[in-house]
Amino acid sequence: MPNLSEILDAFPEIENHRPWPRRLVDAASWRALTELLAEGEISLLGLWGDAGHVHMAVLATEPWSIAVASLACANGKFPSVGRHHAPAIRLERTIHDLFGHEASGAVDKRPWLDHGRWRLRAPLGQQTPPLGQQTPPLGERTTPPAYDFVKNIGEGLHQIPVGPVHAGIIEPGHFRFTANGETIVRLEERLGYVHKGVEGLMAGAPLARAARLAARCSGDSTVACSLAFSRAVEAAMGVEVLAGAVSVRALMAELERLANHIGDIGAICNDAAFALMLAYCSVLRERILRACYTGFGHRLMMDAIVPGGLSVDFGENEAEVIRQLVATVRLAMPQLIELYDDTASLQDRTAGSGVLKRELARRFACGGFVGRGSGRSFDARRDVAYPPYDRLSFDVPVLQEGDVNARVWIRIKEVEQSLGLIEQILTSAPSAGRINAEPRATQACATEGLALVEGFRGDILAWVRVAPDATIERCHLRDPSWFQWPVLEAAIEGNIVADFPLCNKSFNCSYSGHDL
Amino acid sequence: MGLIRDLSIQISQMLAVLLLAPLLTGFIRKAKARLLRRQGPRLLQPYFDLVKLVRKEAVVAQSASWLFRVAPYIIFATTWVAASLVPTFATGLLFNWSADLIAITALLGSARFFLALAGMDVGTSFGGLGSSREMMFATLAEPALIMIVFTLALIARSTQLSTVAGFMLSPAVGLRVSLALALIALVIVAIAENARIPVDNPSTHLELTMVHEAMVLEYSGRHLAMIELSSQLKLLLYISLIACVFVPWGLAPVAAGFSAHAIGAAAYVGKLAGAGFLLALFETTVAKMRVFRVPDFIGVALMLALLATLLRFMSRGL
Numbered sequence: 001m002p003n004l005s006e007i008l009d010a011f012p013e014i015e016n017h018r019p020w021p022r023r024l025v026d027a028a029s030w031r032a033l034t035e036l037l038a039e040g041e042i043s044l045l046g047l048w049g050d051a052g053h054v055h056m057a058v059l060a061t062e063p064w065s066i067a068v069a070s071l072a073c074a075n076g077k078f079p080s081v082g083r084h085h086a087p088a089i090r091l092e093r094t095i096h097d098l099f100g101h102e103a104s105g106a107v108d109k110r111p112w113l114d115h116g117r118w119r120l121r122a123p124l125g126q127q128t129p130p131l132g133q134q135t136p137p138l139g140e141r142t143t144p145p146a147y148d149f150v151k152n153i154g155e156g157l158h159q160i161p162v163g164p165v166h167a168g169i170i171e172p173g174h175f176r177f178t179a180n181g182e183t184i185v186r187l188e189e190r191l192g193y194v195h196k197g198v199e200g201l202m203a204g205a206p207l208a209r210a211a212r213l214a215a216r217c218s219g220d221s222t223v224a225c226s227l228a229f230s231r232a233v234e235a236a237m238g239v240e241v242l243a244g245a246v247s248v249r250a251l252m253a254e255l256e257r258l259a260n261h262i263g264d265i266g267a268i269c270n271d272a273a274f275a276l277m278l279a280y281c282s283v284l285r286e287r288i289l290r291a292c293y294t295g296f297g298h299r300l301m302m303d304a305i306v307p308g309g310l311s312v313d314f315g316e317n318e319a320e321v322i323r324q325l326v327a328t329v330r331l332a333m334p335q336l337i338e339l340y341d342d343t344a345s346l347q348d349r350t351a352g353s354g355v356l357k358r359e360l361a362r363r364f365a366c367g368g369f370v371g372r373g374s375g376r377s378f379d380a381r382r383d384v385a386y387p388p389y390d391r392l393s394f395d396v397p398v399l400q401e402g403d404v405n406a407r408v409w410i411r412i413k414e415v416e417q418s419l420g421l422i423e424q425i426l427t428s429a430p431s432a433g434r435i436n437a438e439p440r441a442t443q444a445c446a447t448e449g450l451a452l453v454e455g456f457r458g459d460i461l462a463w464v465r466v467a468p469d470a471t472i473e474r475c476h477l478r479d480p481s482w483f484q485w486p487v488l489e490a491a492i493e494g495n496i497v498a499d500f501p502l503c504n505k506s507f508n509c510s511y512s513g514h515d516l
Numbered sequence: 517m518g519l520i521r522d523l524s525i526q527i528s529q530m531l532a533v534l535l536l537a538p539l540l541t542g543f544i545r546k547a548k549a550r551l552l553r554r555q556g557p558r559l560l561q562p563y564f565d566l567v568k569l570v571r572k573e574a575v576v577a578q579s580a581s582w583l584f585r586v587a588p589y590i591i592f593a594t595t596w597v598a599a600s601l602v603p604t605f606a607t608g609l610l611f612n613w614s615a616d617l618i619a620i621t622a623l624l625g626s627a628r629f630f631l632a633l634a635g636m637d638v639g640t641s642f643g644g645l646g647s648s649r650e651m652m653f654a655t656l657a658e659p660a661l662i663m664i665v666f667t668l669a670l671i672a673r674s675t676q677l678s679t680v681a682g683f684m685l686s687p688a689v690g691l692r693v694s695l696a697l698a699l700i701a702l703v704i705v706a707i708a709e710n711a712r713i714p715v716d717n718p719s720t721h722l723e724l725t726m727v728h729e730a731m732v733l734e735y736s737g738r739h740l741a742m743i744e745l746s747s748q749l750k751l752l753l754y755i756s757l758i759a760c761v762f763v764p765w766g767l768a769p770v771a772a773g774f775s776a777h778a779i780g781a782a783a784y785v786g787k788l789a790g791a792g793f794l795l796a797l798f799e800t801t802v803a804k805m806r807v808f809r810v811p812d813f814i815g816v817a818l819m820l821a822l823l824a825t826l827l828r829f830m831s832r833g834l
Contacts, residue, residue, distance in 0.1 A: 160641040160724075168721035181648075182807060271725075273717040273804035279552035345714060346803040353806075497645065498807040501722040 004042055004060045007032050008067055016447040018235045022055070022068035030071045031079050033058065038084035043365035044483075045452065046461045047081060047091040048476040049099035049124070054078045055476075057450065057461060059365065064383040068450060068463075073101045076126075080106040087364045087483055098199065099125035113192040113515060116144030124200055152178040152186050160497065164193045171511035175500075182496040187489045194515040202475040207233065210472040211306050214462075217477055218513030219300060223249075223256040224455030225477060225513070226305040228462035231386065232475075233307040236449030236466045245309040246387045251322065251425045252292075252301045253454075254418040258329065259288040260456040261411040261418070264508055268408055269340065271502045272349040277339060284332050291325040294318065319426055326422050329415075337412055350405040354503030356491040357402060364487050367458020367480040369410040370507055374402035380454035392424050402491075404506040446473055455480060457510065479513030519610075525770055525777070526610040530600040532781075533756070537599070537748035538562035540755070540788055545719075547796035562748065566741050574737030577638045587634035588735065588742035591627045595746040598623035599753040603760050605780030607678040608770040617665040617675045620757075621658070624709070627746065628654055635731030642723055646730025649807060653715065653727070656814040657708050660701055663821030667698045668761060670828040677757075681764040697824035699762050704817035706754035708810070710747070713799040715810050725804070752788070759787040 011023040025033070033056065036042050045057035045066065055070045071078050080103035082089035092103040093112035100122030114121065121128045157178050164172035172193040178186045198217060202210050214229035215222045227249055234241060241249075266281025289299040295318040296304045304312045340346065356366075361374035371378060379396040381389040397413035399406040448465045458480030465473040488507045492500055542559040549556020576584065601615040601623075609615070628650065635647035669675045671692065672683035683689060708715045711728035720726060723733065732743045760767065766783025768776035805813060 158641065160645065162724065166721075167723045269803065271722060273713050273720065273725075274802070275548075275552055275719075276800050279554065283553070343801075343803060345805060348809070349803055349806065496807055498725045500724050 001035065001039070001041075002032060004033075004036060004058070004067065007036070008069065014070070014448075016236075016445065017068065018238070018447070018449055020066040020068060020450055022070060022448065022450075025069045025071055027071065027074075027079055030056075030069065030081075033069055034079065034081045034084050037081065037088075040363060043362075044081075044085060044087050045365070045459070046463070046476070046478040047088050047095070048463065048478070049095035049101055050474055051099075051125070054095060054101055055463070056081065057463070064378075066384070066450070066452065076100060077102045077104045079104055082106055082108065085363075087486065090486065091482065096122075098123060100128070101125070110148055113195045115147075115192055123197065124203070147190060149176050149188055149190075150186070154180070154185070156180050157185060164190075173511050177497060177500070179497050182498065184492055184495055184497055184500070187492050187500070189485055189489060191485065191511060192515050194512050196512075196516065198516045199474075199476060202472050205472050207307050207466075207470055207472065210475060212303060214475070214477060215302050215305075217516060218479060218510045219302075220260050221256070221455040221457060221460065221479070221510065221513060222300050222302045223252045223305060224453055224460050225462075226303070227253055228451050228453040228455075228460040229464070229475070229477065230305050230307045231451035231453060232449040232462040232464045233466060233472075234449065235451060236447040236464055237307075237470070238447075239308050241309055243388070247425050247428065248310055248314045249305055250388050250392075251314075251422060252296065252304060254421045254425070255288060255292055255322070256301065257456040258415060258418045258422075259285050259292070261415050262288070262329075264505070265336070265340070265408055265411055265415075267508075268350070268404065268502065268505045269346060271505045272346055274343065274346050277336070277346075280332070280336055280339070284329060284336075287328055288325060291321050294321045322422065323426055326419055326426075330419060333412075333415060333419075340408065340412070347405065349499075349502060350408060350506075351401075351403060353404050353495060353499050354491045354506060355401070355403045356487055358400065360487050360490055361402065364483045366483050366487055367454075368456065368484075369407045369414070369458075370484045370487065371458065372396065372398050373406035373410045375400045378459070380452045380459040384452050386451075386453065388425070392421055394421050404502055407506040444468060457481060457508070457513075458484070477513075477516065479510050479516070481509035481511075481514040484509045485514060522610040522770060525606060526600075529604055529606065529609060530596070532604060533599045533602075533749065533752055534596060534745075536785075536788065537745065537752040538566060540752050540792055541748045543789065544751075544792045544796050547793050548800060551796060551800045562744075566745060569736075569741035569744065570738050572737045574739050576739075577640075577734055580638050580734070583630075584634050584637045584734075585739070587630045587637075588739040588746075590630045591634075592742040592746045592749075594623045594627040594630075595749045595753070598627075599749045599756070601677070602753055602756040603677055603681055603767060604756050605766070605784045606768045606770050606772075606777055607681050609678070610770075612676070612678050612770075615677045617668065617677060617680070618662075620677075620753075621661050621665060624750070624753075625654075625658060627750075631731055631743075634735075638734045640734060642726070642730045642733050645724075646727055646733070649727045650731060653708055653810055653814055656811055656818050657705050660705050660814065660818040660821045663818065663825050664698045664702050664705070667694055667821060667824040667828055670825065671695065677760060681760050681767055684761060684764045685767070694824040694827045695762070697820045697827070699758070701817040701821040701824065702754075702758055702761075704814060704820075706758065707795075708814050708817070710751045710754060712795065714802045714805045715813065717804050725807075727807075755788055755791040756784075759784070759791065763787060 007029050008023050011025050013021040013023055037044055042058045042060045045059050047056045053070050053072055055068055057068045059066055078101055082092045083105045089108050090112055092106055095101050097111050097114035121130055157180055160177040160179055162175040164174045174190040176188045177184055198213055201213055215226045217225045262281050263285040266278035269277035292301050293299045296312050304310060356374045358375040361371045361376045375398060377398045382396050394417045397410055399409055446465050446467050451462045453460050460480060461478040463476045467473045484507055492503055542562045546556045546559055598620045601620055632647040632650055635643040668680055672680040711718055716727040735743055766780050768780035
């Protein structure tokens, strides 16, 4: 079997795609790539649609390298990737929903994001009216077609529908359990309730507006999303960001990771009715958010990262606030770890439940704590080594167990690493003042950029095509949850119904970032 | 005169448990919140919640039968009667003859039966889930309670609570292993029956992990108020029961004067507060256990109670 470079090198690189090459391939090579994915030689980073094309970003291991392959859709069809490589199934369904490109030979042809409530089908493609009807007038409610859940038939099996509206205040998503008494036989997710049409809104948007949209993909990953988007735009337009801004960006990304990980550790324990941990973690998280507010003017640091640099000033006063914060967190963490580790009743819940198999984590290329808790050692900060991480020293913790406990421990260890990273960044003293090399419309033709950035959940992929007038022609942001939601279905199988909230919280996938 | 006096004390006891029950729940919530370094809702919040619920419209599912509507009242009535039978501040009350441990067990059992039926009545998956879990726990908790009753009856030679309390106050009781075992068993049963951590989480919003809450998920308005008040009464009942049997100090005979009753009332409130705080402390230090581990936990209660009864049979001294 030919390897990745043998397949791709036969095709010329498309001009103005940075920093990794994009090649327009033919259907046969597309199929060959699919086979490589199925064999596990390469992993899927993203699969997204475009006008008349589909793009696929893949990651080759050892050495880590990224490549993009594009295929022109003949008659609106392309050979299905999901047929051989399951992680692509939902992405293909999304391409069909948004662009109308059909994956020929696909095993699952149900819609994914399109719940039949849109006024158009394929809103980014042909824009045809919904099946069997005229475009309904604005505001009129139509009865959407029923979703065809996978049928599970057997003696004593019963269904438990949960959501999309939950008893707690969380994002909407539907979970259809088929259970035999308490044991879960199968879980099927249905997402897309918070589809906002971000990719449609991005098309034609000026850079500033597009950056604001990117920051609003998923509130808890706003820094990572902004960073991914900005890096992609900078790559496309060839903008060099000043070293100071690069450092402050990483500082923000680590603070976001810190806040989310600590919040998650508390929330996971709270789902085992251990409210004490949540109380302590919430206080700590609140301190981080307040320090972020003082340092960057926004608790979540939204809109602080813009293409070209930063929109905020970061000086010595702000650095001092962060230094004090790090000291506070360093002081509090050992007690929290001890509390987590010494509470036998809590360990009894987290250890051994919701086991994600190594093989599955590898196949789905799960990022973040989901992958690293199941033995997949990949971290975009280390392996893609985007600045400033190329000159900072840190470890990427990996555990093999794959249970809830492992995912909690990865978070705990990453908190320690993030604290170390923040200290390193602060000692190298980022230069003060606003640093923003605003990108200008200088290029003659459309340029494209790709970025892979490590958010707290995992690697976020951003791909943009910038028009000559410095507006976004097409932007695709792929949240890490795309490759984590499906494995949750597998990890929960055989567990008991009452353990689902705990397992789900340990995955903590994004609804908003996924539905986009 | 004697009858009126006895009746008024009996009625005041019945009203006392009804009025104190929400306060106890409020106190436990407050204590838990303070232990978590939070402010917590004010002590009287459960009363306001009940008033709010009574005023609200009761929404009933279309598929609900008459059972769904009457169940809250049956549950409330049986629980209230059971709670008023347990001596709180005075023993030897007017309805003393009916204050039988087996009667109380039976009343609680029927309340549970109707709650489980109501949970399944609407036909939602959560109600059925809750009912099946509740019944799984009950199959062990109820026999455990019966065995505890037997142990006490063997020691005090009566199932009448007033007599048992009187015996426990007398020097004849001494230190007994079987009593200690029965106490542990009763505490476990109380935790399980009242849907507290580690068996169930009364404050959870995770519909998949609920036991008690899952059964009452479809209730609203005055129906929910009845159910809530019944659960609060049940908690009070179990604490009163433990207090009456194992720490009966301060209990005044009905014939005693006003001052003795006042002391009894003060001692009772003190016992409730003490038990409430201990419960809050325990709940903050443990996580909830897996649903399938709960039968082991309640099974311990059953085994201990059984052991206590056996010990009593084999030796008078234990």
